[in-house]
Amino acid sequence: MASSSRSCSSSENRNTITLTSSDGLTFEIEENVAVQIKTLRMYLKDLPVNQRKFLVPTVTGDVLAKVIVYCKKHAENPNRDNPNYIQELKIWDKKFVNENDQYALYDLANAAKDLKVKPLIDLTYDTVPNMYELPLRSIRGILPKRYDIEFKKIVAFNASLNSNDVPNNVEEAIRDPKWKKAMEKEMFAFDKNET
Incomplete structure (x- = not known):
């Protein structure tokens, strides 16, 4: 990637928030996406539009991009009461976490925890334990070859x-x-x- 800036905004006339990751990548997201992140939501109402820039020192750019994709998908929720849409969203969530290996999922879980994205915390914490299988009782304690x-x-x-x-x-x-x-x-x- 040639640029250290990514844009997650499709429209410039809406209120946008700029996020900068620990490795210096910047992301512009719309306010409806930002309110999915509880850490930002606390500050948005008090800040003027021209000062909505946040540093996220504990999250790298690639992980922050995944968090934004997740929040964006959940922000575009057209009909929360529609059972079909809820089922589609659950399928999307499962696909979203299955795209990641255990290390990326661990980073995603930590980012969700730091940014206080409750649904993503629940999703990643429910998935991580299923990635580890216990060995059979008969071979526990024996080192693999x-x-x-x-x-x-x-x-x-x-x-x-x-x-x-x-x-x-x-x-x-x-x-x-x-x-x-x-x-x-x-x-x-x-x-x-x-x-």
Whole structure:
């Protein structure tokens, strides 16, 4: 993306609110979308139209864009009492969360919590636990095969750390040729960097 600004507004004659993400991306959203975000709703009534700019320091641009898409879909709600529309919205919500992997969904849940978007909080928090399956009782506590090699490397590394003797003082370090060479390299680096 060449620009650091995204526009989520289809009309310029309506009241818009500018949101800036933690990574500097800016979004212009209409007021009916912004009121879906409780954190903004608290301030909108008191601010003049020309001062409706908010920094969202805890949410990155890609996650904020998803929150805005969600709020925009829920703001365009033409008939909240129509059972068909409610069913369509539930299907859209399910598709919306299923498009994300568990990490993106976790970020989305945190953003919804920070911005106080209650329906999105409920949706993400209901979905996250379903993404994790518990192992069968018979294999709980047994590492999967893919971890065996890494686990063995970690055990070997820890053993090598414990087997190396670390000198307690300078005299002991000077007596060991490896430590003496390491100290000479360090002093050379200090001289070279003039520190």
